[in-house]
Amino acid sequence: MEELFNKINEQEFDNLCNSVKSCELCPRMASSQRILSRASGSVSAKIMFIAEAPGRLGADQSAIPLHGDKTGHNFEALLKFANLERSELFITNAVLCNPRDTDGNNSTPTKSEIFNCTKFLKSQIELINPEIIVTLGATALHALNLIEPHSLSLKINVRTVNTWLQKKLIPLYHPGQRAMLHRSLANQRSDYQFVNDTFKQLSRKTSYRISKTSLLKEDILAIVSYILNKQKLTYFALHKIFYLIEYNSFLNFGHRLTTAYIIRQKDGPYCTDLHINRLRNSIDGLQTKFISKTSFVVYKEKESLFASTDDLSDKLSDETTKMIDYVLEKYGAKSNASLKRSVYFTRPMRNILFYENNHKINLYNTPIQFVDQFTLAT
Template sequence: MTTSDRERQFAQLVQRVKACNLCPRMANSARVLGAGSGSLAAKVMFIGEAPGRLGADASELPFHGDKSGHNFESLLEQVGLSRYDAFVTNAVLCNPKDAAGNNATPSPAEVSNCSAFLKEQLELVDAPVVVTLGAVSLRATSLISPHNFSLKECVRSARPWAGRQLIPAYHPGQRAMVHRSFANQLSDYQFIAETVRRIGAPSRRRPTPKPGRSSAKVGAAAGLLLEESGELSYFALHKLLFLAEVRHLEATSERLTEGYFVRQKDGPYCVELHANRLPALVDGCRTRVVGNQLMVSLGQQELLANGRAQVLSQSAERTVREIARKYARLTASKLKTATYLTAPMRALLRKEKSLRTNLFNSAVLPPP
């Protein structure tokens, strides 16, 4: 199919979508399909659930304008992908609202009503990689070509489906973050980006550094903080590592590690330093729960020192030790304040103020 043929057929599809009135409760909702959906030559298609009331229903751009859209765009940006090189759509192309006017989950009938439109989009774009965002969109694909994939079992994996690779992922909305954290979703998107790049999809920047090297530096720095400070809360470990990153960057114009630091409700967190990864990242690491806090400490310090020498420079070690001595004994409140007074966090807070929204899960310090 030529480019002009594809564009003509897509324009006709958009007009049919705009004229659709199969779903009564969506009669007054925007039909979110058009030029803003992305490239018709995309190598990857993202399929969400339905346009959000405060997002795509208002902006008429899929995954744009609300918190889900912000998270989605942030995840793409942090793995070097651009939504403009992708095609972004939804299983249901209009916003379903409940009786109170709030977002509602599309009914099976509504998903079925839109299934023919989704099938046409898949055929027109013909992306070799299809990513479903949430259980609703995963089920919607089974109406087009049957499969028995489940989100829980198939997340972060590529499954052959309808002549393509289907990657089930969680929805980027805040409620889904309860079931799969932003850190885990970021790993999912790294897998998506790697899959897309293998088939030659464009990206906005070079691929991010290999996780092995980044994780080794993060683990070495975290271990040194624990060696210098003794037992730390998981909260404090992240804050101290962030302060060390900022101090080293300001002093040398180089990153101490290559880790992702994202904005969470209680300050910056390092994505690589996930609680489940601590034993593998930090030699001799031990954890225990005290009250409602996860506490982290060291056991075999000799092993840690040997591993550290291979990945951290002397100046990096000095910086980490200085940060530990200066900040490790602060209260959680004062430690959080110290991170908020750094230049990267101040810049993000100013942006939040100008946008009048919380930019939770945004990158504070992306990889170099």
């Protein structure tokens, strides 16, 4: 049921992105890139960050909110400091296009531009339905006031929890360089830590719901248990093999096997659903071994593990198990280095590298778009 709900949400979100693409409400941004897509984050995120507008050298280039320029770098460093994972958040802006002055530099969105875009901001909030909204800067806080009036001001209410539309609203300063003059880096770090602490407190109160969502979805669990029943893999290899199974399924069947969220990380594809804690939560008796500074081995004792998940892997179709067998046979025995090379040769990863090289940016933590081998990056 939850999975069905997620799929409906994703579909509605894609529809919203399409409406935004055709919006021409603001004359000076009528032909700008609209920064709203799956790269904005998870549609089931519990925390939503809202900043001001895409930056010329940041989101307007990378198509990822708060990413690619100095502000994006600051923001990602603050998230990292507070142990917040970008892939588990939803990040957007009060205004979805990059406002520029007549010299082509970033400029502040006008009141009417902020007003024009509130209908999209409202739709995003309704669709994502986060438990916590974090506004970054006065513009984002003002945009919320246009949706549902509040009496908050950044200066007075910074780093406080407020109730707004039955959600927790936390006003913070913008992570841009100028805002650092008003709010020191040390204070901003504490602000982000405060967001994480608030989230943990809320999670404890709704622990039943959280523990349910921290389990692997049934289709992903079935594939993982099938893989690990067949062979012992490092944690690194498990993520790459899972990606290759999804990629080969896309090439051969025209669709992926699951809705698992797979992102580009420094060492290649990483499936956020296969986080080690989620694996441990979902699979009784799963064992991990710390081999070196970075590698885990995920393995089972043949006679004792997966008794409870055997039924699940039995539910996989013959077509699917043949696909998994094919991938395991081709890649399962490769070293981590060789496996990394193999995934980098696939079209989705080559497209990302091509884009990164052309635009001189990195797309770490962005979702990997599955495309066939003949589709090129634009």
